[in-house]
Amino acid sequence: MADGDAHMSSPQAILFDTFGTIVDWRSSLIEELTAFGRERNIVGDWTSLIDAWRSAYAPSMDRVRKGELLWTTLDKLHRATLDRLVMEFGIKGLAQEDLAYLNKGWHRLRPWPDSVKGLTRLKKNFIIGPLSNGNVALLVNMAKHVGLPWDMVFASDLFHHFKPDRENYLGACQLLDLQPKEVMLCAAHNDDLKMARSLGLQTAFIARPTEYGPHQTKDFAADEPWDVIAANVDDLADKLEAVRET
Amino acid sequence: MADGDAHMSSPQAILFDTFGTIVDWRSSLIEELTAFGRERNIVGDWTSLIDAWRSAYAPSMDRVRKGELLWTTLDKLHRATLDRLVMEFGIKGLAQEDLAYLNKGWHRLRPWPDSVKGLTRLKKNFIIGPLSNGNVALLVNMAKHVGLPWDMVFASDLFHHFKPDRENYLGACQLLDLQPKEVMLCAAHNDDLKMARSLGLQTAFIARPTEYGPHQTKDFAADEPWDVIAANVDDLADKLEAVRET
Known part of the structure; x- marks a missing residue:
């Protein structure tokens, strides 16, 4: 165990932030959209478009949170942003089905190298699931x-809420019929863990220092003494097995 | 393919009724409660209690459907019924934790012999999930x-609805971002398939003629020409692979 409570008890379930923590959205989308542009001979600054796409993520969810939009899935928020950015970046020649295909790039994100191995190990002893702002279709397609x-x-x-609204964290605990203290959130984002801890969940931090590429400004390390600080998902499995054996 | 539409297109997702279709609730509970009674030297007509427990299933959900009860999970409905039946059957010596343990017998039901093999095959080509009146905790614990x-x-x-309310069937399609015609319900109960078909879903019937033991009165065979009629879940995989190959 790293920092945190020496008397920590083993959780029953471990939930995972997904974009950034489990999957490497930026590299995946850069590779996919760049390849798409090359094959279709469509010129565009795909890398900047992807960074702008992700920059619009939090503001677009805030529009729902503030009630400016009724409940809207992340797929639909992504698509509205993509339509705007394609115009702003002056990218020509994309048909409606191309836009639909590119938007589903978020369903095809690659995991970090340790994710599948670590989750497969953790699944033996814990209930595991994403706790993500993605919608069911996005997350199920990604998982498959x-x-x-x-x-x-x-x-x-x-x-019908986005993290960090408390409804997502407590709603997952309620559906599992578990107390918050029986559930752990694992995330590469300190803010996500801060909310989880404030609601009584256990917390595990994994640094993903290349998530935002050259634009990463935070989350290089744990800001607080989270219950577990692990190098990656596989290392989290090591550390939780050690807790179970004590 | 058995009966039904020769032009049937392959579904994207297959949802399964669970109690009776995937798991053999009656034999599982008889075995578990009988063993419990023997070990604890608690006398009771466990088999009759289990049949009465299941007989209360539909009426208890109807109380929620009619608004006599606010939303209540199946775990809680099961527990209320169990508490009543233990009194009615004159079973003595059960502590609160015993009742909680026995109620979670529904989380430990055994699958029919073909279920895990068939689902594992189907998972390669289709999104699969239960569409069940069980709650998340019950179904996740059972699956694990x-x-x-x-x-x-x-x-x-x-x-916050129980089948055969349309909200469950259409809600699952909506969460998957699929049209009803892209989703198949597989069930051992003709009534469940009737509602699914009326809402536009594809349908697959599997007979489970021993589900209710000597008390079974219906669902020995398909009442209508469902899209697929299969011997069991493994046979459903055979039949759907044949469709995909045409």
Whole structure:
């Protein structure tokens, strides 16, 4: 164990932030959209478009949170942003079906190298699931595409809320019929863990220092003494096995 | 293919009724409660109690459907029924934790012999999930206990409705971002398939003629020409592979 409570008890379930923590969205999308542009001979600054796409993520969810939009899935928020960015970046020649295909790039994100191995190990002893702002279709398609062995998918459209709204964290605990202290959130983002801890969940931090590429400004390390600080998902399995054996 | 539409197109997702279709609730509970009684030297007509427990299933959900009860999970309905039946059957010596343990017998039901093999095959080509009146905790615990390889768990507490309310069938399609015609329900109960078909879903029937033991009165065979009629879940995989290959 790293920092944190020496009297920590083993959780029953471990939930995972997904974009950034489990999958490497930026490299996946850069590779996919760049290849798409090359094959179709469509010129565009795909890398900047992807960074702008992700920059619009939090503001687009905030529009739902503030009530400016009724409940809207992340797939639909992604698509609205993509339509705007394609115009702003002056990218020509994309048909409606191309835009639909590119938007589903978020369903085809690659996991970090340790994710599938670590989750497969953790699944033996714990209930595992994403606790993500993605919608069910996005997260289920992603899991099937790359083999994420979830027991249950805690998508934002189950709650009609986006993290860090408390409804997502507490809603997942309620559906599992577990107390927050019996559930651990694992995330590469300190803010996500801060909310989870404030609601009574256990916390595990994994650094993903290349998530945002050259634009990463935070989350290089744990900001607080989270219950577990692990190098990656596989290392989290090591550390939790050690807790179970004590 | 058996009966039904020769032009049937392959579904994207296959949802399964669970109690009776995937798991053999009656034999599992008889075995478990009988063994419990023997070990604890508690006398009771466990088999009759289990049949009465299941007989109370539909009426208890109807109380929620009619608004006599606010949303209540199946775990809680099961527990209320169990508490009543233990009194009615004059079973003595059960502590609160015993009742909680016995109620969780529904989380430990055994699959029919073909279920895990068939689901594992189907998972390669289709999104698979239960569409059940069980709650998330019950269905996730059951899946982990016996290895049901669900991609997503469409439990009744995601919808705050019980089948055959349309909200469960259509809600699952919506969460998957699929049209009803892209989704198949597989069930051992003609009534469940009737509602699914009326809402546009594809249908697959599997007979489970021993589900209710000597008390079974219906569902020995398909009442209508469902899209697929299969001997069991493994045979359903055979038949759907044949469709995909045409």
